[in-house]
Amino acid sequence: MSGELSSLGRYSGPATLILASLAEGPQHGYSLTKDIEEFAGIYLAPGTLYAALDRLVELGLIEGLEPVGRRRPYKLTAFGASTLKAHLEAQRTVIETGLRRLTGAWATS
Numbered sequence: 001m002s003g004e005l006s007s008l009g010r011y012s013g014p015a016t017l018i019l020a021s022l023a024e025g026p027q028h029g030y031s032l033t034k035d036i037e038e039f040a041g042i043y044l045a046p047g048t049l050y051a052a053l054d055r056l057v058e059l060g061l062i063e064g065l066e067p068v069g070r071r072r073p074y075k076l077t078a079f080g081a082s083t084l085k086a087h088l089e090a091q092r093t094v095i096e097t098g099l100r101r102l103t104g105a106w107a108t109s
Contacts, residue, residue, distance in 0.1 A: 012087075014044055014048050014049070014052040015061075016087060017036045017040055017044065018032060018044075018049070018052055018053065018056060019061060019062070019076060019083075019084040020039070020040075020084065020088075021036050021039070022074060022076040023076055023084065025075070026065055026073040026075040027074065028068070028071035028072060028074070029046070029050065029053070029071070029072075030071070032049065033046075033049060053074060056074075056080070060077060060080070061076070061079060061080030061083055062075060062076055062080050063075060
């Protein structure tokens with residue numbers, strides 16, 4: 001399952017951020033941008049955001065909802081949630097390993 005995000009290559013970063021944002025509930029593009037800036041400190045330019053949204057829809061990880069005015073909200077699918085969970089669990093292993101390895105000679109107090 002986490003292979004779905006890995007298959008995105010250099011685009012897996014924006015995809016992970018978008019899926020994590022949508023895990024809280026449906027959002028439109030501007031709302032996603034602001035939420036991602038808030039929780040990750042990363043600004044996704046509109047071109048990056050909308051290209052990633054299109055790829056995620058194609059993979060079945062998210063789906064677009066009926067537009068509300070000029071804004072189109074997106075929501076996480078069940079497949080997207082399980083894929084995100086598997087991807088984040090794999091990343092947790094990398095993070096924990098890196099932090100554990102830094103506790104030796106590189107430790108800073």
